[in-house]
Amino acid sequence: MARPRLAVVKFASCDGCQLSLLDCEDELLAVAGAVEIANFPEASRAMQPGPYDVTLVEGSITTEHDAARLRALRDETLILVSIGACATSGGIQALRNFADVGEMVRAVYARPDFINTLATSTPVAAHVKVDYELRGCPIDKGQLLELVSALLAGRRPGLPSHSVCVECKLAGQVCVMVAHGTPCLGPVTHAGCGSLCPGYHRGCYGCFGPAETTNTTSLAAQWQALGASQRDIHRAFRTFNAASEPFRKEADAHG
Amino acid sequence: MSASGFPKAGVVLSLDGLQALIDALAARGYQVLGPVEHDGAIGTGHIAGIADLPAGRTDRQEAGSYRLDDRDDGALFGYAVGPGSWKRHLHRPIETLFKVRRVGDELSFEPPREPPARTALLGVRSCELAAIAIQDRVFQGGRYVNTEYAARRANIFLVAVNCGDPASTCFCSSLNTGPRARRGYDIALTELVDGRHEFLAEPGSDSGAALLAYLPNRPATEADWQAADAVAAHAAAQIHRRLPAEGLKEALQQHPEHPHWEEVAARCLACANCTNVCPTCFCTTIDDHSDLDGHGAARVRRWDSCFNGDFSYVHGGAVRTQTRSRYRQWLTHKLANWWDQFGTSGCVGCGRCIAWCPAGIDLTVEATSIVDSISAEAKAHGVA
Incomplete structure (x- = not known):
């Protein structure tokens, strides 16, 4: 062949x-x-x-x-x-x-x-x-x-579309948002990186773009509760996947 | 008789006695896993001695928040449950079920290489014993046995520790799963730090009794039992959250279109953290992998979640496309359908899904809200 x-x-x-x-x-x-x-x-x-x-x-x-x-x-x-x-x-x-x-x-x-x-x-x-x-x-x-x-x-590739949080938990990492109060985009971000940044005690930057289902509005409210400004939230959603619809809309909602 | 079915028997261990317990387990070929502090939380890890335990540390847990703090009594177990449950040691997050290689026209199957190690779990809380009992029922109580789980479970030695300082997120007492361990352990310890630092140790199995007899100890006095009772009473008095006992199953099963599901979905991130930290959630998916050369393949099982879109995928698309449906599925299965399926609730009241939800969603509040609105509606319509 x-x-x-x-x-x-x-x-x-x-x-x-x-x-x-x-x-x-x-x-x-x-x-x-x-x-x-x-x-x-x-x-x-x-x-x-x-x-x-x-x-x-x-x-x-x-x-x-x-x-x-x-x-x-x-x-x-x-x-x-x-x-x-x-x-x-x-x-x-x-x-x-x-x-x-x-x-x-x-x-x-x-x-x-x-x-x-x-x-x-x-x-x-x-x-x-x-x-x-x-x-x-x-x-x-x-x-x-x-x-x-x-x-x-000729098989289906294993490319899960769920959140980064799932990978974070599979790896046994401690949630940086809950345990450290660090704003993290993991809950709305597409898996695939192996939860790289949270593994180094950093919030997720969302470089894999939106997960299959997202609730950016709820996450943004939680970011605000952790002290993030409107500008912080706007900029967090305006990076490598700024034009993806869920991220674009959330960035727009914060200036 | 004690509630565990064993004669009420107990010995008191000093700190050296606790070290002797860890040493004795190691000498019998057990790897000992226990609570260790890492990355700003108290998780689980290998324990060589009492020096590895988080002495003088405690936790402050709220919905969506977990912080460590100091305590001044030097207690080794002065905190509640941490981010990861013992589930990951029995029901692995990722597990290769088999590998297969093609040699010519023949397929050669290789079972997993890892032989189940004898493992002692030290510091297992009462809610977690309940969770292990539930997973025992799910994985090995029926016709189809999860052989990997069963092999590991058969090699587990459980040292429970009764809770002295539950978190605000705990609600075991409303589910009768704690705070004091009643069954399912080999040894149960109560840490006594009332001006001394000792442990009341109760056997819950023959092997637990045999091991205690081997350790340097003194018999428990009535005063020691009273001290242990006081720890349990103090713990119980600190638990304020609760799940509604009456009408919960019916409320959830009979109101799939309740407006509250939409209200929760507005906050729910569908990130699946709650199911991953839950000590009883057992759902998995299977991935098949193949090598580039086309001669090797592996079948891998990993934790899945009813909050993932692919979880309900059938030909043509996912059944549960909306977060509302996914949250409803989770709560209704856990608190209601579980009774029909396994004869118990799927919830043990550990509170992990509350603390580790990045959006701070509290299932006790959500469940109570639905039950209350339905009973209020029934009253308004004059239905008893």
């Missing part, structure tokens, strides 16, 4: 999520043995044309050119997986969605007339059908390997 052909393609992003694949180290040779890495510019200049069996898409869509490129990519891909906060929610660059992008371009670039960009940064799923999503800023390499293994075996 021919090995499935894999492509790893980026749009507006920092490359950190693709690096998670190269970061697999111990498993990298097994991945390279199990799939044919047909197009992965970050790893090799030998870029082969499609079609691809699996394409990992990193980054958000910020230009008309990228939107067209993404649609073409969808047409030559069997299974399309968006990876990381940029591809799944628009990323930190989606902060432009709440501002005047023309003003930003004039402030940043010496020749604003050279810049041709969209007013918004949007996730891959806003443009094409997505088969699977890996959340996170960056993604978790364990989840990436789980997804690749599942696709190879």
Whole structure:
């Protein structure tokens, strides 16, 4: 049986999520043995044309050119997986969605007339059908390997959509919110990181975006009870997943 | 006879005697787990001696809040239940059920490698003994036995400690599960810090009695029993929260559309913390994993929760899409349907779901609110 052909393609992003694949180290040779890495510019200049069996898409869509490129990519891909906060929610660059992008371009670039960009940064799923999503800023390499293994075996990948709290409790960590009074986004954040920050006595930053069911309003009220200001709450929801609907709405409600 | 079914017998252990108990358990091949302070809470961990116990520490618990504090009597067990229950030592959060490898056309199944270690749990509270009894019933009391649980349970030695200082979140007395341990232990200790520092030790099993006889001790006097009774009475007097006893099961089962469910859902985060800290919640899900090379696979069981969307997923979608339905499912199963299923309540009154709810939702308040509104409505309609 021919090995499935894999492509790893980026749009507006920092490359950190693709690096998670190269970061697999111990498993990298097994991945390279199990799939044919047909197009992965970050790893090799030998870029082969499609079609691809699996394409990992990193980054958000910020230009008309990228939107067209993404649609073409969808047409030559069997299974399309968006990876990381940029591809799944628009990323930190989606902060432009709440501002005047023309003003930003004039402030940043010496020749604003050279810049041709969209007013918004949007996730891959806003443009094409997505088969699977890996959340996170960056993604978790364990989840990436789980997804690749599942696709190879033709089984459902284990990518739970519940809160980070579940992972925190599975790991036997002490709740930083209840025991330390530290505001934490864990109760509304999608699992997948293994409850990394609470494991280091920090509140969750929400980098995996909203969980399958969220009650950001109730959590924000609890944050206020712990002394967080309106601005703290606004900023907490305005990070890597600012444009995801539950986080966008909650940020708006606090200034 | 004592309530445990054993003749009322007791000995008094000094602090050295308690150390001798830990040493004797270790000498008999038990790993000893007990209360240890870590990360701002009193959890459970390995205990080599009494120096590992949280001496002179206590906790202040409220809905959605847990803080440690000092106490001036040097008590070793002067706090209530902590963030994690003993459940995680018997009913593991994540457990590999088997691994399988394909060699040619053959499949070779490997059972889990870990042999059940003899484990002594030191400092188990009365509510937690009740919780273990409930999980015994769930996991090994019926036709289908959870073999991993049963293997571990058969190797457990339980040293209970009677509560002297319950938290404000405790409500065991309204469920008859505490504060004093009545059954289900090998040895029960009552810490006596009334100007001395000793422990009244009661056997609850043959192995508990045999071990106590081996330890340096003195026979308990009437004064020692009275001191232990005073500890229990003091503890009971500190418990103010309660679950309604009358009409709870019917109120929950017969009012699935009660407006209060929506009211709770406005506060509930659906984060699943309550079910994960609950010492009786037993639901799990199964994940199948496969290796990249396609030759190895593993089946893994992990704690699940009725607050997770995937929990009620069937073909086409989740049955319980709303938090209202999930909270109702949890409370109704725990406090009502559990009676039909297992012959007991699923709640032991430990109060963990109250303290460790990041939104501070109190199930005693929610349950009382529903019962009260229904009985008020019945009165208004002239129904007795």
